[in-house]
Amino acid sequence: MTNSITLSAPEYTDSDFQRLQAIARAQAGICLPDTKKALVYSRVSRRVREMQLSRFKDYLDFATGSSGAAELEKLICALTTNVTGFFREKNHFDHLKAEMMPDLSAALRKGKRVRMWSAACSTGQEPWSLAMSVATSFPEIGSYDFRVLATDINSDVVARAESATYAADELEGIPERERSLFLKEHDGGYRFSEALRRLPTFRVMNLNAGWPFRGTFSIIFCRNVVIYFDDETREALWQRLAERLEPGGFLYVGHSERVANAKQCKLINIAPTIYQKEG
Ligand SMILES: C[S@@+](CC[C@H](N)C(=O)[O-])C[C@H]1O[C@@H](n2cnc3c(N)ncnc32)[C@H](O)[C@@H]1O
Numbered sequence: 001m002t003n004s005i006t007l008s009a010p011e012y013t014d015s016d017f018q019r020l021q022a023i024a025r026a027q028a029g030i031c032l033p034d035t036k037k038a039l040v041y042s043r044v045s046r047r048v049r050e051m052q053l054s055r056f057k058d059y060l061d062f063a064t065g066s067s068g069a070a071e072l073e074k075l076i077c078a079l080t081t082n083v084t085g086f087f088r089e090k091n092h093f094d095h096l097k098a099e100m101m102p103d104l105s106a107a108l109r110k111g112k113r114v115r116m117w118s119a120a121c122s123t124g125q126e127p128w129s130l131a132m133s134v135a136t137s138f139p140e141i142g143s144y145d146f147r148v149l150a151t152d153i154n155s156d157v158v159a160r161a162e163s164a165t166y167a168a169d170e171l172e173g174i175p176e177r178e179r180s181l182f183l184k185e186h187d188g189g190y191r192f193s194e195a196l197r198r199l200p201t202f203r204v205m206n207l208n209a210g211w212p213f214r215g216t217f218s219i220i221f222c223r224n225v226v227i228y229f230d231d232e233t234r235e236a237l238w239q240r241l242a243e244r245l246e247p248g249g250f251l252y253v254g255h256s257e258r259v260a261n262a263k264q265c266k267l268i269n270i271a272p273t274i275y276q277k278e279g
Contacts, residue, residue: 010048012041016056020044023064024079027072028153029208029233032079043078047071077154081228084122086129086173089223092252093133095274096219100250101137104218108144117217118200119207119241120225121150124161125173128192130221131199132178142195149213151205162202164192207237216246224254235261242267247279 017037024030032040048059051071063071087093104114116134118127127150134148135141152158167189171179183190205211207225220241226234238251242265245251251259253273259265267275 008054010045010053010059011055011057012045013056016060017041019060019064020056020079023060023072023075027076028079028206029230029237030079030228031230040079044075047074047078073155077156080154080157082122082154082157083224084125086125086171087175088125088129088173089252089255089273090173092221092223092274093129095252095271096130096250097133097137100219101134104134105138108138108141108146111145113145115146115215115217116148116219117221117244118148118150119220119222121152121158121161121202122154123157124150124164124200124202126150126221126223127161127200127202128164128196129173130219131192131196132174132182135196135199136178136181142198146199148200149203149217150200151203151207153204153206155204158202158204164197166190208233211240211244216244216249218246218249219252220245220249221252223252223257226257227254231260238262238265238267241265242277245277247277249277251275251277 017040020040021032024032044056044059048056051059051062053059053062062068063075108114116130118130121127127148130148134146150158150161152161165186171183171190174183182193182196184193207222208229222237222241226237229237238259238261241251245267251267251274253259253275255273257273259267259269259275262269262275266278268278270276
């Protein structure tokens with residue numbers, strides 16, 4: 001315990017939780033069901049204590065007040081769930097290598113620009129798995145016009161992802177071959193090699209706000225994030241993502257997710273959790 005932390009549990013009422021539900025919804029599109037009341041307490045109370053406040057109400061007044069922008073960002077970070085893993089839902093990476101990489105490699109060789117997007121990248125395991133998959137299929141990738149865009153609303157996880165550094169016990173899921181090809185010992189842990197680090201670009205970005213980039217993608221991974229959104233937000237996001245997919249490009253979604261408005265989005269469900277843009 002440090003002196004800067006108030007010891008008693010901060011006051012947390014139903015009305016505080018309702019305000020938090022409204023903030024998460026308005027700022028990030030995240031729906032917090034009533035069953036999450038205790039979970040939200042455990043995630044946010046630390047910030048309330050660190051600010052020496054004894055009531056959630058005072059904390060929320062500050063975070064939503066005229067000088068609370070930085071705290072509001074921290075609050076949104078605290079409300080996100082960041083579970084992820086290297087090569088999570090491995091079938092997606094197998095599909096990418098077998099079905100996409102031959103065509104993408106040929107296109108790259110002809111000088112085409114190829115972009116992939118890990119939308120909601122959390123601590124980076126997803127975009128780094130994409131980068132490893134591409135680099136094992138096409139070892140000369142560094143000489144071509146290829147990038148992986150990796151975005152997330154949570155600035156803390158984006159910073160972690162960009163550091164490219166993981167502890168030994170976080171490497172689970174990375175096959176031996178990829179470990180030896182792409183990871184180097186670094187500061188008591190491991191860091192992705194310089195060559196691999198040239199492939200991804202990391203940005204803090206809210207999927208449910210404006211997207212500050214143009215251009216389209218051959219591949220979009222948007223996995224295990226829309227489960228936190230309501231149907232309307234989800235369908236609007238699928239529509240926007242589909243508009244950013246090149247004809248013939250692929251959208252990969254999480255194992256418990258589906259694109260309910262696939263037809264409207266011109267997406268064909270070619271395998272469970274994998275969609276291809278028409279054309
Ligand atoms: C469970 S993780 C999924 C990570 C990765 N895609 C995977 O499947 O392993 C969900 C991520 O979505 C991010 N997220 C939640 N709402 C978001 C939003 N509105 N815009 C961008 N990212 C968001 C969270 O910060 C979190 O890192």
